[in-house]
Structure formats: structure tokens, C-alpha cells
Amino acid sequence: MCAHCFFQCLAGHCEGPSPFPFSKMAQDSVGFSSDYQFWMQKLSVWDQASTLETQQDTCLHLPQFQEFLRQMYEVLKEMDSNTIIERFPTIGQLLAKTCWNPFILAFDESQKILIWCLCCLINKEPQNSEELKLNSWT
Numbered sequence: 001m002c003a004h005c006f007f008q009c010l011a012g013h014c015e016g017p018s019p020f021p022f023s024k025m026a027q028d029s030v031g032f033s034s035d036y037q038f039w040m041q042k043l044s045v046w047d048q049a050s051t052l053e054t055q056q057d058t059c060l061h062l063p064q065f066q067e068f069l070r071q072m073y074e075v076l077k078e079m080d081s082n083t084i085i086e087r088f089p090t091i092g093q094l095l096a097k098t099c100w101n102p103f104i105l106a107f108d109e110s111q112k113i114l115i116w117c118l119c120c121l122i123n124k125e126p127q128n129s130e131e132l133k134l135n136s137w138t
Contacts, residue, residue: 039068040090043097058103065104069113076120081134084121091121092137 042065046058076084084091095118104110121138123131 035068035071036088036094039065040094043094043101046101046103047097055103058101062104062107062110066107066110066113069098069110069117073113073116073120076117079120081121081123081131085130085134092134095121 042061046054079087095114098104098114105114118138122135126132126135
């Protein structure tokens, strides 16, 4: 396997089965990416509508969203903040929409995991204005 293919598998972009023992991790990463898009869309819908139906949908999907937050934390804690932003450029939007949703924040477990995710975004030694801005927002 060439070095490029090896790094593609590490990043979760394998085309075909990986002969490496971390192939499950790569597959989980790909699954996480599709889940990320799904929840980004869900949060946008929940954010734009304050109808009873939207509130019920939020409450109905809350256990799955909490599990997604847990999975996101597991992915994020293995990366530095620059890698996170490169890999998930809309992570700030996703976390901000989560922070503003009172139905999600009503549960201590959601708050706790959200804070863990936000902590992953903090750059301990910011090198430029973008990193400083992200630290400030976080």
C-alpha cells in the first residue's frame, strides 16, 4: 500500500477494506462524517422553527443526538484544534447551534458532553488571529 493510500485510510477515506488493525476506526470516522451532516441539518431545522412539532422532534431525537455528541467528543479529543477545523470547518456552527438550543441544554448530560467538545477546540498556544478568535468564541 502506498503512503498516500495509508494516510487516506487514516483519515477515513479508504476505498475498499483496509488491511490495518485500525480499519474499524477509519470506518467509524466515515460514519461520523455522515452523522455530522445529518445533525448539522437537524440543528438548522430546530434552530429556525419554534413550533410544537419542532420541539417534539428535538425531544424525540435527543438520545441519538447525545450519542452523536459522545462520538464527536471521542473523535475530537484525538485531534489538535487546527486538525479539527480543517476536517470539520463548520464545527463552530454545529456547536453554537447546540449551545443555543434550550431543549438540548435542559439535560445535564448534553451540557457536559458539549463542554467537553468545546474544550477540544481550544488551542493552548494560538499562533494566529484565527486561532485567537476561535479561543475567544469558545
